[in-house]
Amino acid sequence: MRNLIKIILVTFLIVSCNSKNKEVEKTSTKNENSLVLTNEQLKNAAIETGQLEKRSIASTLKVNGKIDVPPQNMVSVSMPLGGYLKSTKLLPGLHFSRGEIIAVMEDQQYIQLQQDYLITKAKLNFASDEYIRQKELNNSQASSDKVYQQAEADYKTLRITLRSLAEKLRLININPNQLSEGSISKSVNIYAPIDGFVSKVNVNIGKYVNPSDVLFELINPSDIHLNLKIFEKDVTHLSIGQKLLAYTNNEINNKYECKILLISKDLSEEHTADVHCHFEKYNKNLLPGMYMNAEIEIKNNASFTLPQESIVDFEGKNYLFIAKDKNNFLMREVKTGNHENGFIEISNASNFEGTKIVTKGAYTLLMKLKNKSDE
Numbered sequence: 524m525r526n527l528i529k530i531i532l533v534t535f536l537i538v539s540c541n542s543k544n545k546e547v548e549k550t551s552t553k554n555e556n557s558l559v560l561t562n563e564q565l566k567n568a569a570i571e572t573g574q575l576e577k578r579s580i581a582s583t584l585k586v587n588g589k590i591d592v593p594p595q596n597m598v599s600v601s602m603p604l605g606g607y608l609k610s611t612k613l614l615p616g617l618h619f620s621r622g623e624i625i626a627v628m629e630d631q632q633y634i635q636l637q638q639d640y641l642i643t644k645a646k647l648n649f650a651s652d653e654y655i656r657q658k659e660l661n662n663s664q665a666s667s668d669k670v671y672q673q674a675e676a677d678y679k680t681l682r683i684t685l686r687s688l689a690e691k692l693r694l695i696n697i698n699p700n701q702l703s704e705g706s707i708s709k710s711v712n713i714y715a716p717i718d719g720f721v722s723k724v725n726v727n728i729g730k731y732v733n734p735s736d737v738l739f740e741l742i743n744p745s746d747i748h749l750n751l752k753i754f755e756k757d758v759t760h761l762s763i764g765q766k767l768l769a770y771t772n773n774e775i776n777n778k779y780e781c782k783i784l785l786i787s788k789d790l791s792e793e794h795t796a797d798v799h800c801h802f803e804k805y806n807k808n809l810l811p812g813m814y815m816n817a818e819i820e821i822k823n824n825a826s827f828t829l830p831q832e833s834i835v836d837f838e839g840k841n842y843l844f845i846a847k848d849k850n851n852f853l854m855r856e857v858k859t860g861n862h863e864n865g866f867i868e869i870s871n872a873s874n875f876e877g878t879k880i881v882t883k884g885a886y887t888l889l890m891k892l893k894n895k896s897d898e
Contacts, residue, residue, distance in 0.1 A: 556853055556854040556855070556892070557851070557852070557853050557854075558844075558851075558852045558853075558854070558888055558891060558892050558895065559850055559851050559852075560850050560852070560891070561850070562850070564891070565849070565850060568884045568887045568888065568891075569883065569884050569887075570846075570881055570883065570884040570887075570888070571881070571882050571883035571884060572846045572879045572880060572881055572882060573829075573830075573833075573879075573880060573882040574877070574878065574879065574880060575827040575828065575829060575869060575872055575875060575876060575878075575880070576827070576828055576829070576866075577825045577826065577827055577828070578825060578826075578828050578866060579822050579824065579825050579826075580826060580828060580860070580861045580862065580863045580866065580867075580868045581820045581821060581822050581861065581863045582820075582821055582860075582861040583818050583819070583820055583821075583861075584757055584760065584818070584819040584820075584821050585816065585817070585818055585819075586751050586752065586753055586757075586816070586817050586819065587751070587752065587814065587815065587816050587817065588749055588750045588751035588752055588798075588814070588815060588817065589749075589750060589812060589813060589814045589815065590747050590748070590749055590750070590809055590810065590811050590812060590813045590815065591747065591748050591749075591750045591799075591811065592742050592743075592744065592746075592747055592748070592811045593746060593748060595746075596717070596719070596742065596743040596744070596745070596746050596747075597722075597740070597741070597742050597743075598716055598717055598740070598741045598742075598743075599737045599739075599740055599741075600625070600626075600713060600716070600737065600738050600739040600740070600741060601732070601734065601735070601736060601737050601738060602628055602695070602713070602732055602734065602736075602738065603694040603695065603734050604630070604632060604633070604636075604691070604694065604695055604734060605630065605632075605731070605732055605733050605734050605736075606628040606629060606630035606632070606633065606711075606731070606732065607628065607629055607630055607729060607730070607731050607732075608626060608627075608628060608726050608727070608728050608729065608730050608732065608738070609626075609627040609628060609629045609710055609728070610626065610627045610728060611625060611626040611627070611724075611726075611728065611739075612625075613625055613626070613721045613724050613739055614721060614724065615721050615722065615723060615724060616720060616721060617720060617721045618719070618720045619715045619718070619719065619720070619721070619741075620715065620718055621715055621716065621717055621718045622714055622715060623714065623715045624712045624713070624714060624715075625713055625714065625715050625739065626712075626713040626738065626739070627710050627711070627712055627713070628695075628710065628711050628712075628713060628732075629709045629710040629711070630709070631709065633695060633697075633708070633709060633710070633711055634707060634708075634709050636688065636691055636692060636695070637692070637697065637702060637707045637708070638707065639688055640685070640688040640689065640692060640699060640702060641702065641703070641704055641707075643681060643684050643685045643688055644685055646681050647678070647681040647682060647685050650674070650677045650678040650681050651678055653674050653677070653678070654674045654675055654677070654678035656674075657670055657671045657674035657675075658671060658674075658675075695711045696711055696712055696713065696714060697711060713738070715741065716741070717741060717743045718743055718745070719741050719742050719743035719744060719745075720741070720742060720744070721739060721740075721741060721742075722740040722741060722742045722811070723739065723740040724738075724739055725737055725738060725739065725740075726738045726739075742811055744805070744807075744809070744810070744811065745805055746801075746805075747802065747805070747809060747811060748784070748799050748800060748801060748802075749769055749781055749799070749800040749801075749802065749815060749817065750797055750798070750799055750800075751797070751798040751799075751800060751817055752791075752793075752795040752796075752797065752798075753795060753796050753797075753798050754794060754795055755790055755794045755795070755796065757821075758786065758796050758798075760819075760821040760822070761783060761786055761798060761819065761821070762783065762786075763783055763784070763785070763786065764782060764783060765782070765783045765819065766780065766781070766782055766783075766820075767780075767781050767782075767783070767800065767817050767818060767819040767820075768780060768781070768817065768818045769781050769800070769802075769815045769816065769817045769818075770815065770816055770817075771813065771814070771815055771816070772814070772816065775816075778818075779802055779803075779804070779806065779809070780802070780803040780804070781800040781801060781802055781803065781817070782800060782801050782803060783798060783799070783800050784799045784800060784801050785797075785798070785799040786798050786799075800817070826860070826868050826869075826872070827868070827869045827872035827876075828866040828867060828868055828869060829843070829866065829867060829869055829880060829882065830865060830866060830867075830882050830883070831862055831865055831866065831867045832865075832882070832883060832885060832886070833867075833880060833881060833882045833883075833885055834857060834859060834867060834885070835885050835886055835888075835889045837854075837889060840856055841856065841857050841858070841859050842854050842855060842856055842857060842889070843855060843857045843875070843880055843881065843885065844880070844881040844885050844888050844889075845875070845878050845879065845880060845881075846879040846880070846881055852881065852888055854888070854889070854892060855874070855875075857869060857871065857874075857875070858870035858871040
């Protein structure tokens with residue numbers, strides 16, 4: 524019986540000691556984060572307090588996309604009548620100017636077209652004179668209406684044929700007004716329709732190309748666009764004219780200013796929308812097809828915030844000080860979000876609603892708390 528009583532007493536003492544140790548541990552932790560200032564210390568610390576405030580804090584939306592060229596700045600060069608490529612100096616990446624000869628084509632059909640034009644032109648001159656003569660004779664009743672009508676039909680037919688042939692000549696860059704029997708050529712030039720550089724060369728010298736074949740692909744990069752992919756949940760935060768910064772993976776510190784021009788009104792299968800942006804300043808290092816990252820500053824809904832100087836960093840965590848009364852302060856861990864214009868978002872704001880928080884002098888309190896712990 525005595526042994527049983529001893530066991531019960533020992534067990535009771537052990538449990539009592541453990542409870543006291545836990546209470547001491549809690550009290551110790553609480554005391555480590557508590558600080559009491561004298562009136563003199565309070566005056567020197569210049570402490571100011573306040574409460575959580577609701578305000579909109581901007582956040583940064585990070586997206587990616589690639590550089591595109593608008594259709595009007597991208598040209599596929601072909602030969603409307605086909606032919607053999609006689610010469611070209613184009614290579615991918617080569618720069619050229621508008622109006623510059625970029626290739627020479629040759630084919631016997633070019634000769635035939637020029638011949639047909641000049642013959643038709645000569646016939647038209649004769650038909651014109653005959654039409655005028657028959658008209659005068661018909662007016663004086665010296666010729667029948669049938670002869671006059673035939674002369675008129677021949678004249679109009681040849682005039683239509685000549686205009687048609689002239690347009691065909693213009694298609695292969697021959698000026699019909701400057702064509703004469705002494706200037707007939709088997710070769711025609713292809714001129715650059717824009718300023719820019721060569722994207723692709725699809726032919727080689729001596730190759731025959733059909734009218735539907737693309738010889739070269741040319742790009743004018745002066746009006747390149749950045750095409751971003753934006754998820755549907757973020758599209759509502761964007762607007763036309765909104766500014767953003769874009770950069771490549773290789774040069775993350777070299778950022779280019781852009782402005783949103785267009786926002787797509789439909790979503791892809793991946794639930795993303797295309798957002799077209801214009802570079803504020805063209806840079807020759809930016810090439811079509813290049814992948815880029817972008818940072819867009821967006822405004823969020825109002826959230827609880829504090830001045831940034833309310834938050835102190837200690838051992839890799841963020842803290843603030845609660846004013847329990849005039850001289851008594853308690854350091855509490857805080858979760859923070861985005862910051863803007865000197866204010867920072869408080870993620871766990873529900874823990875501090877209605878609480879007096881030190882908004883000025885928090886760092887001074889941290890130093891005093893550290894010194895207290897070291898003593």
